[in-house]
Amino acid sequence: MQTTLKTRHVALVPAAGSGSRMKSGTPKQYLELMGKPLIRHALETLCASPGIDRVYVVLSVGDRTWDGYDWSDLEPKLVRLFCGGPSRADSVLNGLRAIRDEMSDADWVLVHDAARPCLAQWHVSKLLDALSHEEVGGLLAIPVADTLKRDDGHGHSLETVSRDRLWQAQTPQMFRYIMLRRALERAREVTDEASAIEAAGLRPRLVEGDATNLKVTYPLDLHVAEWILTNRSD
Ligand code: C5P
Numbered sequence: 001m002q003t004t005l006k007t008r009h010v011a012l013v014p015a016a017g018s019g020s021r022m023k024s025g026t027p028k029q030y031l032e033l034m035g036k037p038l039i040r041h042a043l044e045t046l047c048a049s050p051g052i053d054r055v056y057v058v059l060s061v062g063d064r065t066w067d068g069y070d071w072s073d074l075e076p077k078l079v080r081l082f083c084g085g086p087s088r089a090d091s092v093l094n095g096l097r098a099i100r101d102e103m104s105d106a107d108w109v110l111v112h113d114a115a116r117p118c119l120a121q122w123h124v125s126k127l128l129d130a131l132s133h134e135e136v137g138g139l140l141a142i143p144v145a146d147t148l149k150r151d152d153g154h155g156h157s158l159e160t161v162s163r164d165r166l167w168q169a170q171t172p173q174m175f176r177y178i179m180l181r182r183a184l185e186r187a188r189e190v191t192d193e194a195s196a197i198e199a200a201g202l203r204p205r206l207v208e209g210d211a212t213n214l215k216v217t218y219p220l221d222l223h224v225a226e227w228i229l230t231n232r233s234d
Pocket residue numbers: 013014015016017018019029058084085086087088091092112113114115215216217
């Protein structure tokens with residue numbers, strides 16, 4: 001693929017989920033974390049990153065909460081799109097379609113979960129640096145540290161799964177605009193972008209991040225995220 005000096009980097013943040021595992025009436029992205037909606041933490045990091053030209057947030061079509069907050073300090077770099085879909089992959093694909101007129105095929109898209117509020121500036125710059133000479137792209141990930149068990153469907157351990165060469169995928173996941181769009185159009189049942197790229201026969205680069213970039217899924221995760229944000233030195 002031909003690349004030019006003008007290749008841009010944009011972030012796309014899917015935030016159209018309901019967060020049902022949090023057992024809260026409020027969608028996860030709007031839960032309060034240190035006095036701000038959860039999603040604001042990652043958006044601030046992405047908007048402050050000099051390597052990122054624009055930050056798109058994908059909200060559900062019927063989102064009535066976003067406009068209740070003041071985002072003016074992050075604009076005009078931050079742009080909202082009301083085009084979320086029934087799954088995360090649908091939300092990302094709808095977002096990619098919505099921005100097609102502003103993108104060149106070779107531009108990079110960094111997809112980042114709204115539910116990962118502890119994204120640090122060094123996570124973003126490490127990913128950008130590591131992928132600057134890659135053609136396909138890649139993702140932040142961490143090598144699996146725990147011994148893994150597969151259950152028998154009834155709460156007993158059936159077997160131990162080797163953790164050899166296993167990684168836990170995180171976000172951001174960074175791919176060329178056209179490559180990602182085509183891959184997602186063909187593989188809709190995926191839980192991350194890298195799976196769609198793999199299904200297209202390509203191999204995303206694994207860039208080692210760290211455990212502080214956790215995804216808030218359960219209520220306890222909010223406390224862990226608060227601890228990380230309060231105690232980090234970067
Ligand atoms: O639910 P989960 O934590 O896997 O969601 C990951 C990210 O995908 C969250 O930022 C969530 O808001 C987003 N999502 C979405 N559209 C959906 C489902 C999830 O944008 N239909």
